[in-house]
Structure formats: C-alpha cells, structure tokens
Amino acid sequence: MTTLTEENYIKAIYHLGKHGTENVSTNAIAQEMDTKASSVTDMVKKLAEKDLVNYKKYQGVSLTQTGVLTAVNIVRKHRLWEVFLVNKLNFSWDEVHDVAEQLEHIKSPKLIDELDAFLDFPTHDPHGDPIPDKDGHFSKLDKVKLSKVAVNTTCTCVGVDDSSSDFLKYLDKHNIALGSKIKVMATEPFDESITILINGVHLSVSKHVSNNLFVRAN
Amino acid sequence: MTTLTEENYIKAIYHLGKHGTENVSTNAIAQEMDTKASSVTDMVKKLAEKDLVNYKKYQGVSLTQTGVLTAVNIVRKHRLWEVFLVNKLNFSWDEVHDVAEQLEHIKSPKLIDELDAFLDFPTHDPHGDPIPDKDGHFSKLDKVKLSKVAVNTTCTCVGVDDSSSDFLKYLDKHNIALGSKIKVMATEPFDESITILINGVHLSVSKHVSNNLFVRAN
DNA sequence: AATAATTTTTAGATAACTCTAAAAATTATT
DNA sequence: AATAATTTTTAGAGTTATCTAAAAATTATT
Numbered sequence: 001m002t003t004l005t006e007e008n009y010i011k012a013i014y015h016l017g018k019h020g021t022e023n024v025s026t027n028a029i030a031q032e033m034d035t036k037a038s039s040v041t042d043m044v045k046k047l048a049e050k051d052l053v054n055y056k057k058y059q060g061v062s063l064t065q066t067g068v069l070t071a072v073n074i075v076r077k078h079r080l081w082e083v084f085l086v087n088k089l090n091f092s093w094d095e096v097h098d099v100a101e102q103l104e105h106i107k108s109p110k111l112i113d114e115l116d117a118f119l120d121f122p123t124h125d126p127h128g129d130p131i132p133d134k135d136g137h138f139s140k141l142d143k144v145k146l147s148k149v150a151v152n153t154t155c156t157c158v159g160v161d162d163s164s165s166d167f168l169k170y171l172d173k174h175n176i177a178l179g180s181k182i183k184v185m186a187t188e189p190f191d192e193s194i195t196i197l198i199n200g201v202h203l204s205v206s207k208h209v210s211n212n213l214f215v216r217a218n
Numbered sequence: 219m220t221t222l223t224e225e226n227y228i229k230a231i232y233h234l235g236k237h238g239t240e241n242v243s244t245n246a247i248a249q250e251m252d253t254k255a256s257s258v259t260d261m262v263k264k265l266a267e268k269d270l271v272n273y274k275k276y277q278g279v280s281l282t283q284t285g286v287l288t289a290v291n292i293v294r295k296h297r298l299w300e301v302f303l304v305n306k307l308n309f310s311w312d313e314v315h316d317v318a319e320q321l322e323h324i325k326s327p328k329l330i331d332e333l334d335a336f337l338d339f340p341t342h343d344p345h346g347d348p349i350p351d352k353d354g355h356f357s358k359l360d361k362v363k364l365s366k367v368a369v370n371t372t373c374t375c376v377g378v379d380d381s382s383s384d385f386l387k388y389l390d391k392h393n394i395a396l397g398s399k400i401k402v403m404a405t406e407p408f409d410e411s412i413t414i415l416i417n418g419v420h421l422s423v424s425k426h427v428s429n430n431l432f433v434r435a436n
Numbered sequence: 437a438a439t440a441a442t443t444t445t446t447a448g449a450t451a452a453c454t455c456t457a458a459a460a461a462t463t464a465t466t
Numbered sequence: 467a468a469t470a471a472t473t474t475t476t477a478g479a480g481t482t483a484t485c486t487a488a489a490a491a492t493t494a495t496t
Contacts, residue, residue, distance in 0.1 A: 221483095223483065253484075254486085256485070257483070257485070260482095260483075261483075
C-alpha cells in the first residue's frame with residue numbers, strides 16, 4: 001500500500017521525467033513538491049526500498065515498472081474525477097485541480113471503474129489530456145494546438161492551454177466549448193489568424209486563440 | 219483546519235455520545251476507534267486546545283458547538299457520498315461504507331453543495347439515516363421499523379438494519395427497494411407477521427423482515 | 437471506610453515525514 | 467587540472483500520532 005505522501009512523490013517523478021522514464025534530479029522534485037532536497041532524498045530512499053523507483057546516490061531517480069503503473073493509476077483517477085467535476089457538478093476547467101488532487105487518492109477499484117462507466121468511458125479530461133484505461137494504456141490520438149491543424153480539416157475542441165478567465169469568457173461568447181466541432185477554413189499568413197467554421201458560423205480567430213486551444217482529430 | 223485523524227475522533231465522539239452532547243469515556247472512544255486509551259487521552263487534549271471538545275481529566279469528553287458543527291458536516295458529506303455511490307455508481311447498501319469513510323474527508327464546500335444539487339437534495343441516505351442540510355439541520359421525520367407502523371398506513375422504504383446479502387436478496391426477490399411504497403394491511407398477533415401491499419401485490423412478511431426494514435411516514 | 441478492580445492519565449519510546457545545517461559528491465569555471 | 471559553485475546526501479532534531487508500562491484517580495466490593 002502506498003501512502004498519500006508516497007503517491008505525491010511518484011506523481012511528481014512521473015510528470016517531471018517524461019512519464020517516469022527519464023532520470024529526475026532531487027532538486028527538481030523538491031521544487032515541484034515545494035519541499036527541501038533533504039526530504040526528497042529521504043523519501044526517494046524509502047520508495048527505492050519499496051521498488052517503486054530506481055535510485056543511485058547522486059544520479060537522480062526514475063520510476064520502476066511498478067512505479068509507472070502506480071503513477072498512471074493516479075493520473076487515471078485524477079482525470080476521471082476532473083471529468084466528473086466539470087460534466088456533472090458544474091465546475092469550470094480551472095476550478096477542478098485542487099479537488100481532483102484530493103479525490104485521486106481515494107482507494108477503491110470499484111469506485112473508479114463505476115465512475116468511468118458513469119461518465120461513459122471518457123478518453124480525455126477537460127484539459128484535453130488523455131485518460132489511461134484500466135490497464136494503463138493511453139489513447140493514441142494526442143491533442144494538438146488548433147494552429148497546427150491543416151486547412152479543410154475538422155477537429156474537436158478538447159481543452160485550453162491559457163485558462164485565464166478572460167480567455168474562457170471569449171470562448172464562451174463565441175460558443176466554443178468542450179466537444180465543439182471546428183473546421184479550419186483558411187489561414188492568413190499575414191497575421192497568423194485563421195478562419196474557422198464552428199456551429200455553422202464562420203469566425204476569424206487570432207494567433208493567440210489558435211495557439212491556446214487544444215483540439216483532436218476525428 | 220482539522221486533520222483526518224482529528225475528524226475521525228470527532229466523528230466517534232459524536233456517534234457515541236448522542237450527537238456529541240453526552241459525555242463519552244476514554245475507553246469507549248478507544249474501542250470505537252480501535253486504538254489505546256492513552257492515544258485517546260493525547261488526542262482529546264489536542265482537540266480541547268482547538269476548542270472542539272469539552273474535557274476535564276477523568277470526566278470524559280463531549281463536543282463543543284464547533285465540534286458538533288464539524289461532526290455534522292462530516293456526517294453530511296458521508297451520507298451524500300453514500301447516496302451518490304448507491305444511486306449513481308451501482309454500489310449496494312453494504313458496499314458503500316468504506317469508500318464513504320474516505321470521501322467524507324475531502325475538503326471543498328463547492329464540491330459538496332454541487333453534489334447535493336446533483337443528487338436532487340436527498341433527505342436520507344441509503345440506510346434511511348437523515349442527511350443534515352448546509353446549516354446542519356436534520357429532517358424532522360425519522361425512520362422507524364416497519365413493525366412499528368400502524369395498520370392502514372402507507373410509508374416509504376428507506377433502509378435496512380440487517381444488511382446481510384441473504385436479506386437483501388429476499389428484498390430484491392419481492393421487489394422491495396429503496397423508495398418502495400408499502401401499505402400495512404394487517405398484523406398477525408399469532409407469529410407477529412404482517413401483511414403489506416407493495417407494488418399492488420399483497421405480501422406476508424415475517425417478524426424478522428418487519429423488524430429489519432426501515433420506513434418513513436409520507 | 438478500607439481495599440480491590442477498573443479506568444484514565446502520564447512518561448518515555450517508536451514510526452513517518454519534515455526541517456536546518458554541515459559534509460560529501462558532482463558539475464562548472466578559470 | 468585545480469578551484470569554485472552547485473547539487474545531493476547525511477546527521478541531528480522537531481512534529482504528529484501511535485504504543486507499552488507504570489502511576490494516579492475513580493468506581494465497585496466487601
């Protein structure tokens with residue numbers, strides 16, 4: 001059994017080291033977790049004894065296979081709860097994080113499987129990040145910035161990078177929401193704005209918008 | 219802010235001492251929490267310093283006003299989560315407790331208010347126990363055993379006392395579920411069985427059944 | 437009312453996680 | 467390659483919550 005603290009360390013190592021595969025430095029973890037390097041060393045030793053991380057003095061840490069599995073499971077829980085909060089409880093995209101950080105540590109396999117089914121097996125969270133399935137596999141389709149989508153392609157809005165309330169208000173105003181279908185009609189090399197078709201309406205959006213809106217191919 | 223452990227102690231005192239008003243002995247708390255009396259003394263001192271309990275050496279503890287409020291809030295969260303698990307995630311009445319024990323400690327006022335609304339402001343949990351509202355007020359209507367209901371009265375099934383799978387299967391078989399309307403038709407003094415009307419069907423149920431089924435007047 | 441039994445508290449220790457300050461190792465600079 | 471700067475680890479200590487064993491207070495029994 002992993003404690004709450006252990007889980008948070010594993011999560012940090014997972015996120016800092018490209019899914020836990022790369023070596024992560026003690027200081028990087030300390031910064032991410034808002035703690036001291038000496039505390040990290042202590043905990044990393046403990047995690048190494050539990051076979052959750054690979055650790056050699058002064059060489060940094062990476063996750064073992066078990067460690068990755070643990071991390072992916074936490075990510076799965078975190079993202080499913082985010083979907084629940086946004087889709088069912090009227091949370092906005094930028095309100096969910098703190099609560100999901102708490103909910104992700106609830107231990108009950110049945111709970112998370114039933115939640116998954118209740119939410120209709122979502123593949124991505126409200127920020128457009130993929131939700132791993134029960135076996136830890138991620139959907140192949142990755143989110144991309146709208147600005148990278150080729151002309152004449154249709155895609156689905158799956159998240160934002162800039163989550164400032166100004167930006168979210170702008171999206172609201174133009175009926176751009178999670179799940180909206182967007183077709184890229186034309187690009188304007190001059191100012192890098194693009195014209196999109198959304199809800200049957202043509203709309204010109206600036207470079208800032210297309211760079212901060214995540215979409216997924218269909 | 220209360221820690222998880224503090225919250226569990228407060229909950230125990232609340233349940234043992236008739237909503238925290240009566241004095242509770244150190245040993246009783248120790249037994250309830252599966253810990254040692256000396257640990258209880260230590261924690262109770264800490265809670266007293268935080269003004270959550272009234273404590274005089276060798277005299278037992280009761281909850282202060284703040285303590286009761288804290289306890290009621292935890293009860294509210296616990297019971298709302300139970301409703302969620304049963305009504306939305308296909309948990310059975312007897313599977314919910316352990317998970318709800320974890321979920322009740324999640325800290326987010328918005329979460330619990332939205333959950334309340336999402337569940338349509340339930341007044342009772344799957345065991346028939348009342349859910350306090352935001353201000354800590356309980357519904358006046360209390361659950362009673364079916365055996366206490368007067369002939370010719372209609373009531374609603376709100377919970378069970380015996381939650382053995384045999385009993386739950388029996389209820390299932392006769393279409394007795396949470397929310398079922400039950401009218402008491404006749405009582406049989408001879409073996410204390412009673413005849414009820416449920417889903418338009420007359421059914422004779424034994425003393426055991428009527429003593430382990432909780433209902434509420436309409 | 438004195439003694440026995442029980443309950444509760446205190447004292448001292450342990451485990452998990454954290455910290456500060458100093459030492460050791462690594463990396464960067466000249 | 468030697469020295470400086472940085473990073474990482476160790477050593478020792480604090481906090482929270484727990485425990486065992488012994489002391490103190492309360493309650494029950496004779």
